[in-house]
Amino acid sequence: MLPPITLRIYTLDGLTRERAWDLPILRIGSHPTSDLILSGRGVGEHHCILEHTAGTLILRDDRSHGTFVNNEPLNQPRPVAPGDRIYVGEIQLEVLAARPPSPSPHRRWRRYAPRLALAGAIAVIVMALTRPKSPDAPAPTAVDPLVTVPVVPAPRTPPVAPARTRVRVRHEVIPGELVSDIAARYGVSVAQLVADNPINPDVPPSPGTVLEVDAYDPPLPKLRLRHKVEPGDTWIGLSERFEIGVDLLRRYNESIVGELVPGSEFIVWVDPHIERRRDVIVHAPHRVSPDARSIGAPTAGSLERGIQLPEDRALYERIATSLQYGSSHTILHLQHGIAAFRDRYGYRGVLVVANLSQLQGGELKPHASHQSGRDVDIWLPALKGTYQQKHLAEDRKPKYAEINWYAAWGLVESLLATGQVKYIFLDRSLHRNLYYAAIEMGAPRELLDKIQHQPSTDPATAPRIMVNAPVRHADAHIGHIHVRFLCGPDEPRCSERPEIEDP
Numbered sequence: 001m002l003p004p005i006t007l008r009i010y011t012l013d014g015l016t017r018e019r020a021w022d023l024p025i026l027r028i029g030s031h032p033t034s035d036l037i038l039s040g041r042g043v044g045e046h047h048c049i050l051e052h053t054a055g056t057l058i059l060r061d062d063r064s065h066g067t068f069v070n071n072e073p074l075n076q077p078r079p080v081a082p083g084d085r086i087y088v089g090e091i092q093l094e095v096l097a098a099r100p101p102s103p104s105p106h107r108r109w110r111r112y113a114p115r116l117a118l119a120g121a122i123a124v125i126v127m128a129l130t131r132p133k134s135p136d137a138p139a140p141t142a143v144d145p146l147v148t149v150p151v152v153p154a155p156r157t158p159p160v161a162p163a164r165t166r167v168r169v170r171h172e173v174i175p176g177e178l179v180s181d182i183a184a185r186y187g188v189s190v191a192q193l194v195a196d197n198p199i200n201p202d203v204p205p206s207p208g209t210v211l212e213v214d215a216y217d218p219p220l221p222k223l224r225l226r227h228k229v230e231p232g233d234t235w236i237g238l239s240e241r242f243e244i245g246v247d248l249l250r251r252y253n254e255s256i257v258g259e260l261v262p263g264s265e266f267i268v269w270v271d272p273h274i275e276r277r278r279d280v281i282v283h284a285p286h287r288v289s290p291d292a293r294s295i296g297a298p299t300a301g302s303l304e305r306g307i308q309l310p311e312d313r314a315l316y317e318r319i320a321t322s323l324q325y326g327s328s329h330t331i332l333h334l335q336h337g338i339a340a341f342r343d344r345y346g347y348r349g350v351l352v353v354a355n356l357s358q359l360q361g362g363e364l365k366p367h368a369s370h371q372s373g374r375d376v377d378i379w380l381p382a383l384k385g386t387y388q389q390k391h392l393a394e395d396r397k398p399k400y401a402e403i404n405w406y407a408a409w410g411l412v413e414s415l416l417a418t419g420q421v422k423y424i425f426l427d428r429s430l431h432r433n434l435y436y437a438a439i440e441m442g443a444p445r446e447l448l449d450k451i452q453h454q455p456s457t458d459p460a461t462a463p464r465i466m467v468n469a470p471v472r473h474a475d476a477h478i479g480h481i482h483v484r485f486l487c488g489p490d491e492p493r494c495s496e497r498p499e500i501e502d503p
Contacts, residue, residue, distance in 0.1 A: 005050055005057065006096040007036070018096070026050040028088060029062065041217075041275065042066055042089025042346055048074070057095070059086060066348050071283060071314040073348070090280060090346075166214040173209040174222060174269050176251030186215035220276070220406050220440065222269040225383050231262045242268050242385035270383045272406045275346040276441055277413070283315075283339035286332060294327040294372040294487060294494040295361070301372030301495070303361030307331055309353060315339055316351045319392050323364065326356045326373040329488030333420040334376055341414035347407050350387050352379035354395075354480065369484070372494065376483045381407035397479025400430075405437035408481075412471060413443065415483055416450060422496070425474035425482035428452065434471070 006020045019036065028036045031045040038047070048067045051058050060077035061067045067074040068087035080086065082097040171182060179201045183190045194201050197211045205211070227238075238260075239246045250256075252267050260266065292307040306325035309318060315338045318324060326334070334353075341347060354377040357370050364370040379397050386402040412434065415421050426434065435451050451471045474482060487494035 008094040008096055009038075010092040010094070024052050027062070028093075038088055038091050040090045041278075042348075043091065044089075047088050048086070050080070057081070068314060071312075073314060087282065090282075092282075166216055167218055168212060168214050169218045171211045171213050172221070173205045173207055173211065174224075175207045175267075176204075176248060176254070177207075178204050181248075182211065182213070186213045186218055188213060188215055217275075220272050220274065222271055223383060223404065223406075225268050225270050225386070226401055227266045227268055227386075229260045229262050229264045229266050233260050233262070233266075235260065238266070238268070238385075242270060244268065244270075268385075270385065272404055273347070273349060273384050274404070274407045274410060277344050277410070278346070280343050280346075281340070282343045286335040286339070288328050288332045288335075290328050290490070292326065292328040292331070292373065293491045294329070294374050295491075296372050296493065297495040297497060298369040298372050298375050298484060301361055303327065303357050303359070303371075303373040306357065306359050306361065306373055309334070309356060315342065316353045317392060319352055319354045319395065323355045323358060323370075324353070325359045325361075326376070327485075327488060327491065327494075329420070329491065330356070330374050330376065330485040333418045333485060334415075334483070337415040337418045337421075338411075340417065341411050344414060345407070345410035347381070347410060349381055349384065349404070349407065351381060351411070352392065353377075354379065374485045374487070374494075376485070377480050378411070378483060379480045380404075381411060400478060403430075403433070403479070405433045406441060409434055409437040409441055409443065412481065413438070413447060416447075416470060420486050421470060421483060422486050423482075423484045424471045425477050425484070426471060427475065427477045428473035430478065431471070431473070 005022070005026055006018060008016055008018050010016050021035065023035060026036060027034045027046070027049050028038065029045050029047040030037065030039055030043045034046070044063065044066065046062045049060050049062045051060070056079045058077050059067070059069060059074065059080045061074050066089065069078065069080060070085055071087075080095050082095050084095045086093040086095070169186075171186070173182070179193060179199060180190055182205075183193045186193075190201050193199075193211070193213065196214065199205050199209075199211065235246050235249060239249055242249075249268065252269060256264070256266070288310075289307050291305045293304045295302045295304055303325060307328060308321065309324040309326065309331055311318065312335070315335065338351065338353075341351075355364070355367065355370055356376050357373045358364055361371050361373055367375070369375045381404045382398040382402045383404045386398065391397075412424055415424065431452050435448065438448055438451065450469050452469045452473060487496055
């Protein structure tokens, strides 16, 4: 007989519950056919599977590509044990130790019957002695010590779920989109979509048509990507790579008949795989050695007892690790900022951290700065399907057309929210992309003012923003951002001067 799987389930309403199974396979997801049905953001219909294999409990992803174990992405099947934490979307599951089987009801009764009888008798006596007497109340009767009084617990008030409100959004139809596709994307019925818009459900709407949709938690618009067909690319392979059905891919590219030709252009509309900002914190606070200190300025400084950015593949991929030393203050807040980005925006894509400083700081060609452990290069997040592991070895940053601007804004905002970032350098040609992505993400004006680019003709406003905005221009910063952190409170020899410095 298989040992039972016992899981403790934590939900965002603060409640926990435990479930146990003795099945050989436990399917977890939001679909009604799942053995454990979960609902919440990021939970796929068929999310993951727990399976008994040779006495070991194995967890494997089930087409979701979004399962984490102890804050590490589940890239391949792995064993789990009591104490391990499994993240299914925003829901946490904790594997508990198997519990010994409970004794049969008859044995339990024989063991506890005397205690229950005594407790019942005491309860009856206390109730009789403390009950207020009325003038006509009959005299108390003798208490039968063998009679137990059942204790009925007070009814528990169920938690009140936060009220959900529909949001009206304007959806611009993309090529190949059907009315049923749009309704499914926003979680509304086709009938409701047709009732709100003058469209025929049996006729594909023309690309560029703007429809109004009332939806709960509407997703961000898809982004258009031009992909150059590479040798070996197939319709099925690209379908899996971009997580889009073959039928939809063909509708995006109706001019392509037959097999794909290497070197030709292929159009795909990609889901950004990121959500609007939410107040969710999953990652535990990070701790680093406090001994590493920045000395001097970023363009003329050094690093005392530098510490290396630790490996944490749940947060980022590292490149050129021999050049990834920084001050304690920088390493700590860099990790906090990236963790907040993933938690608050639900981003599960790859994020690459490149150069910081050498072990002892100092000149680092070809950079003008990166000398005092406070400068960090981070590749801009790429659209789903464009990043490949070989890009790390090639030092190939995302190309302009591959950048996920919604995720880029989420990363910039999360780093600024640490309160420890002085500047974020990005080529001014890209500020417009970042600005309008922030608007689409619902960023308030005080955050938009942190970006140099302002599509405003007000001469009194633009110069003020250009001077004070921490997001500012640096030549050739196209596929990455350059983040400069402030001096830490215990770094007396760290310099913030000059006020404006080249990256």
